[in-house]
Structures are given as C-alpha cells and as structure tokens.
Amino acid sequence: MKVLILGLCLITCAAAAQDFAALRAELVEEVKYFAELDRGTRAGTFSDSVIRSLSTVERHKFVPQTELRSAYANRPLPIGHGQTISQPYIVALMTDLIAPEESDVVLEVGTGSGYQAAILAELVQHVYTIEIIEPLFSTATIRLDTLGYDNVTTRLGDGYYGWEQHAPFDAIIVTAAASHVPPPLIRQLKTGGRMVIPVGGRFMTQQLLLIEKTEQDEIITRQIAAVRFVPLTGEH
C-alpha cells in the first residue's frame, strides 16, 4: 500500500513538474514575443543568455503556495510582508540592462523571494544579496541553498552601505524602493559598471533607472521605459 501511495505521489509530482515546465516555456515565449513588439527600443533586446536563465529558473519554487497557480503568469505576485516577486518581463529587462557576464560579481539590494538572485546566479560568477526583512531573508536563504545556488551569498541587514567587503561590483540591482540612490552604492560600482533600480509602486513598475559609471568615473543615468509608449497620439 505504502509503495502504491509513494508511487502515486511521485507520478503526481512528476506530472506537476512537467506542467510547470510547460507553463514556464509558455511564459518565456510570451516574454520573447512582447520583447519583439518593442524591438528597436532598449526594452526589446533581451540577450539569449537572459532568456535561457528565465527558462531555467523554476519560478514556482519562489512563490507562496497560495500563488502557485499564478507562478508562471507574467505579472507580479505578492509574497507576503508587503513585498512582491517582480513581473518576469521586468526581471528579464532588469537583468538584461546590467549586461551580465560570466565573470561578473553582482550585488542585489532587496533579496525578496530570491528569484532575481537565482536568475542572476545562472549568468554570473557570484551574487551577493542583502535583505532587510528577516522572514524573507530566512526563507530566501534556505530556498536558494536547497535549489543549489551556491554562488549566491545572502545577508540580513541594511543595504544602504552596500557590501564593502566584496566591493567593487560589476553590477548592482536595487529592488527596494528608496527616496534617493544611496551614494555608497554608487561608490561600490566598478568603473564601467551598471546599476538598475525599478521605479514605481508595488505591482506597477513605471520605468527602470539605469546608472552607468563611465571609464572616466562619470555617472550617467537613463530612465528606461519598460515598454514602447509615446505619450502623444499620432506619434507611434
């Protein structure tokens, strides 16, 4: 009997995993399709490696049980504690904007569910990620560990001062909202490095702030619209 139950469980799990894989593939196609619609803008040029990472990371393992059915919907989802897991399209765009390379060391401020860190971990050498909400930190740390992301290091604490010990970083992603960009983070960005900050309320990212440190150590910032949208009629 036990064997039968175990067998049924395994079959169910395998079927569910297959379902999720199919849903994930659909999601990736949708993201690619939408990116294609914005071709010609900064939002429409996702690299193959970013798409590959999106196809690999199992988003359903980063959302709460209550949101499992929507795990592969292309929308932000609540993860508790007033936080959200970002919309996959925005995750892809943010990741693409920092132009990750295999040798890169990346800092993330605001671990949340750990999904963005996992996406990055597929692409870069090491990800350092800081979270200020204790339960989220604990869950994400266990989750990333369980899923085998040993190139991700998590820390509970204040992200304002970055992570001096591992600085400078090739790229920094700040997912937590702030009234200003912390000057210490800019200092911890390598020459030629990039920082991305999503701007807007929860559930509705307005645009992405891209900060680049030039070879001359100048700071250039760009506001990247997530989508092609001309605010005047008749100018498509």
Next chain:
Amino acid sequence: MRRLLFAILLVSAAAIGYEILLMRVLSIVQWHHFAYMIISLALLGYGASGTFIALLRRHLEPHFTATFALSALLFSIAMLLCFVLGQRVPFNALEVVWDRRQFLYLSAIYLIFFVPFFFAACCIGLAFTCRRTDISRIYFADLLGAGLGAALVIGALFMLLPQNALLALVGLALTASALVGLGSTMQRPLFAVQFVWLLFVLIGIPEGWLSLRLSEFKGLNQAMQVIDARIAHTASSPLGVLTVVESPTVPFRDAPGLSFGSRHVPPEQLGVFTDGDALSVITRYDGDLSKLGYLGDVAAALPYGLLESPAVLVLGAGGGSDILLALHNGASRVDAVELNPQMNGLVRDTYAEFAGHLYNETRVAVHTGEARGFVARSETHYDLIQIGLLDSFSASGAGVQSLHESYLYTVEGLREYMAHLRPGGLLAITRWIKLPPRDSLKLFAIGIEALRAAGVEEPGQRLAMIRSWNTSTLLIKNGDLTAHDVATIRQFAQTHWFDTAYYPGMPREEANRFNVLDQAYIHDGAVALLGDDAEAFFSRYKFNIEPATDDRPYFFHFFKWETMREVMALRKRGGAGLIEWGYLVLVATFIQAVIAGCLLILLPLAGMRRTWPEGTGARMGSYFFLLGLAFLFVEMAFIQKFILFLSHPLYSVAVVLSGFLVFAGIGSAYSARLRRRSPAISVVGAIVIIASIYIFALPIVFRQFIGLADSVKIALSIVLIAPLAFFMGMPFPLGLKRLADRAPDFIPWAWGINGFASVLSAALATLLAIGFGFTAVLLLALLLYATAAFTIRDW
C-alpha cells in the same frame, strides 16, 4: 412613545456615526477610494429596507416593538461583526489591474458594510410605517439623531481610536434595542440576547478583532517589516492617525531628489506615517546646520540659490523637513503651516529634544491651519513660498490618490500664493516625477494658467523647472526671470547633475544631459504648453494634464478613456505603471451600485400588485428617479466643494451630510402645510434660484471666510446649507402626497426608485465632477429637478 423616540434618535445617531467612522477606518486600512462607496452603500441599506418593509409590512406591523428592538440589536451586532469581517476580505487595491478577483472582493466589502445600514434603516422605516400618527415627532428624532451622530463621532475621534469609537456606536444601538425591547412581546428572549451581546462586547471580543488591519502594501506596514523597527508613538484625531516609527538598524533616510554627486548622508530620522502612509520625517537636529549638508544637494534647494536670506513660507510643514531645508539654505525667517495640530505637537513637544527644539527657534513660526486658508487671510508677503513633497513616492507612483481632491494644486491656489510674493519672490513646488510625465506637466500647465489669470502676458518668462531622477522643482517668479537668474539655475543644475527642464530661452539639447529620458518629454511638453497649440497638446496627450481648478480639484487624476485600451494591452510588457487604476475602482463602485440597487431594491418589488392608473408608473417613476439623482448630485457636489472651506474631507462629509439631513427633514415636514395647487413647481423654482446663486457666491464666501476658526466655519456652512436643503426636502413628500391620493400602491415603488437613484448617484456624481467639474454637476442637478417638476406638472 418617549422611549421609542429616544431609541430612534440613538439608532439614527449610530447610523450616521458608523458611516463617517467607516470612511475614516477604510482610509486608514486602505486608501481614499471608499468615501463614495460608503455613502452609496448606506443609501442602499435604506433603499433595500424600504422594499423589505413594503413587502412584509402586514407581518411586521403587529410585532412592531419586537421587530424594532430586534432590528436595533442586529444593527448593533452587525456594526461590530461587519467591521471585523470587512477588514478580512483580501482586497488589494494595487492588484486590480492584474487580478479580476479584486473586483469580487470589492463587491464583498460593499455587501458586508451594507448589512448594518439595512438594519438601522429597518428601525427608522418601521417606525414611520407603524406609528403614522407620530410621524412628525419620529422625523424630528431621526434628524436630531443624525445631526448629533455626526458631531459626536467627530468629537469622539479626537479622544478615541476609531475602533473604540466603534464600540461606543455599538453601545448606542444596543441601548436603543433595550429601550424598545422592554415592552415588547419578545421581551425575555430579546433581553437574553441583548445581555449576552453586552457581555461579549464588554469582555468577550477576541484579541485582534478590533485592530485595524492595514493593507500590507501601505508604507507603515512596509516600514514595520524592517528589522528592529518599532512604533514609538501614536496619536489619533479625525485628521488622521499619526504613527511614529523608530528604525535604528535600517534608519529612515528621506532625501528625495538628492544629487548623485552628493557626499552627504541624512542624519537619523523618525518616520511619521499619516493613516499608515504619506511618510514625513522628523530629522535629528542639534542646532548645527552644517550637519545637514544633504539639504544643499537636493533639487528643492534650487530657489535658495536665487534669493538672499529669504523670508520663507512653507506650506505643509509635516515633520519639519522643509523648515530645515530653509534654515540650512540661509532663510532669514520661516513661517510654516501644518493642518494637523498633532503633527506639530510631535515636533514641538514629544520629540522636541530629537528635533533640536526646531519649532522654538527664533527664526521659525509654525502655524496650525489649512494652507489655502492661511494664505488667504495672511497679509504677509514672502520672498519664497515653498510646497514640498507632501505625499509618499510609493503613493504617488501607485496612483492611489487619483480620486483625492487637492485644493493645494489648483489654478486659484497658485494665484493666491503668487499674490503673497514680494516683488522678485518665488513660488517653488516640488513633485515626484512620473514617466511619461504627468504631475510635472500638469503643474506647469497650472502655473501658466495662474499667471495668465493674474494678467501676465508672457508666462514663459516667469517659469523655470529642473528635474532630478525622481523629482521636479517648478519655480514661478513674481517678475521676469533675469539673465542672472537663468545662469544661477543652470549652474545649480549642472553642479548637482540635475537637468534643466525649462527656463526662458532654453535650448532643447540642454534638456536631457545627466538623467537621460527617451525624449526630452518635460521640456517638449513645457514648450508646447506655452505655445499657441496648448489645447491641441492637452487633447493629444495620452494622460489628462489639463490644469486642475477649484471646480475640478483633481490634480492626481490623469486617466483618459482614450488611452485605456492601449495601456491595458501594455501591462504585461511592463506598462502597468501607465494605468491610472484609482479611477477604475470608482467606475467599478458605480457598476456594483447599479447591480446591487437592482437586485436589492427594485427586483423584490417586481412581485407586488400593480393597481395604479395607466401612465402613473412612467411619470411618477421618472419623477422619483430624477429627484433621487438630483438630491444626491447636489449633496455630493457640496461635500466635495466644502472640503476647500472646511479643510478636511471628513469634516465636509459630517457637516454636509448632517446639514442636508436635518434641514431637508425640516423642509419635508413643512411641505405638509403647503396648500398651493402645484407646490412642486414653486419649490423647484426656489431650489434653482438658491443653487444658482451659490454657484457664483460660494467661491466668494469661501475666499472671504476661509481663514476663520473651524467652529465658525462649520456654523457658517450649516447656515449656507440650510435654505437649499430646506427646499430640497420638499419635492419628495409632495410627490408622495399626490400618490397617496391617486395611486397609493405605487408608494413602495416611489421609495424604491428614489432609493435606487440615490445609491448609484453617489459614485456617478463623483465621476461627473472629475470629468466636468462641480458646477456642471450642480447645473445638471438643477436640470433634473426642473425635469422632475415638469413630469408632474398637471397632476
């Protein structure tokens, strides 16, 4: 009979008290969107109870006292249980564009809070139906109760937290039930239940039932998630619940618009949340301004570069940030105005040490009052009038304010501020930036309009704007900007890596240097708004950026139906931030009001006998429908208009609702004495004349008396409302009187149709006000009144 009258007074007081309390509570746990919904669902309760009583009158009448006592008891129980249950509905306003279930949750909230009003209305309706000989005394008790209830709940909110005020209202309804239940046929079982309920309320309410469950996405809840954050202090009044949060491990570092080039970090700060959001900070200050170096590196510091030791007026002092900004940048004197006295108390007294006794500085004078009122009555002129960021970035970004009336940012408001500038003085307004731009361009358009209204022929010569990555600061000068001014603005922007968005003669290539946008949106927009084709630009722009006025004070309303389909299609491509969803919630409220009104008021009546003369249904149906719409249109327009005069939406709701109830009631009672053949036409004539005068006179009266004390302004508001409400109370009973003679069976329908129209008009009036302005809503109401009088002209 005395006991019954007193019980009616208590029920009526509790009902309106509950209505006002719910607005307060839902503003705290959610946002501002529910005010219109609460008015609508209270009216739904009254409408549905009318239908219910009409259908079951024969069964209820013999057991009047028991039914009354039972209804009052159920009202008492429902107030508490629905308060608990309503907060447990997982409605998340921020998710409405993603999740259709949110509209179901919204409907669930609507239906839950309808229940207490249904039972309260049953009490009043039963008394009218079953004690017809005492109708005038019942009416008086009902109206007196409504007036007292509004005043009591506002008073109670000064002393009690909202949840404790709720218990007082529960007690009022229970007392009413006990008073009437004493002599009823079901005295014993009623007494038993009343006793058990009393015990439960006193000692049995489970822990957590009464706590306010704030949306987890409100700023306070987010701040409290941070390690080691704790609530240090709470203060509550009808103006808002203030919560002071200490966060020692991850400090608040509020410095909007701080330059990327800044090497300064803000010192320790305490977060002060109003109704769980709208973060303001109290900054640690020890008298040494050099420790506040970051305040020289924010975009809002721009005007100080153009002025020498200015005398400054800060509108919206909050926790004192803008006062520190002024002092740090060399102000010779700072007057500051803050609406909430408890906020001033925090800086002046509770955290005086922390804030370095900022409000006792000789250069600083802090006043309690509403900004527009303060400026209107002030005779002082300033070098600089400064309006900082009074709302939080997340609230601005999330569009939660779209239904919020704001008289601070209107053409008339800006004209008032400009009139208080010394020659060469500056008005400086800082706003969060949304992209594509909304706030910044709308504010620029308001500035242009205000300057033109003040007789300035070339407004472009007096305007300048710079932007950081998330804020814009607009300057309006009293006089043309000089070449030296322009050079200073450019220098300030360049030094701090801010972009200039507009100054007279600015070349386009300068608009997009440090913080690069896809296009030079704000500069291009500003130039277009100053050009001859501004009207075409407004209409071509995909967001509503037309200037807000006192007649349409919806600065935060950017929604355009034309853009709706496009932005909805873009939401999955990262375009969710383009959707102004607050307006959609109002539309949903309207739709659910129509559905609920049909199902709960009109549909049950369909089964009743119809024995009235042919043609009565259509004509009288139209009459009562039009009256329902017209009455609420006037009432809703007044609520929104009086916010400017009474400083706060809650005061306006309490004064206008109770004023209309009491004086319409008196008018209704008086109408029984009218002996003329067609009194409705004369009455409607009086309404049209008074309302027409008000359309022109109210802005003048408001301007003249806005600086008076709150108590005087409340009294004056009631005096203004009284004559109009008196006449508005007459057409309905006059129509009923006709029906009683000619088609008595239609009376329940008349009540139902009128109730239905009232239910949907609460949201409809707001939709129309946002679209066309209060004057248009009032004019439409007058047209509806006139049409109603016309439909029964020969009856």
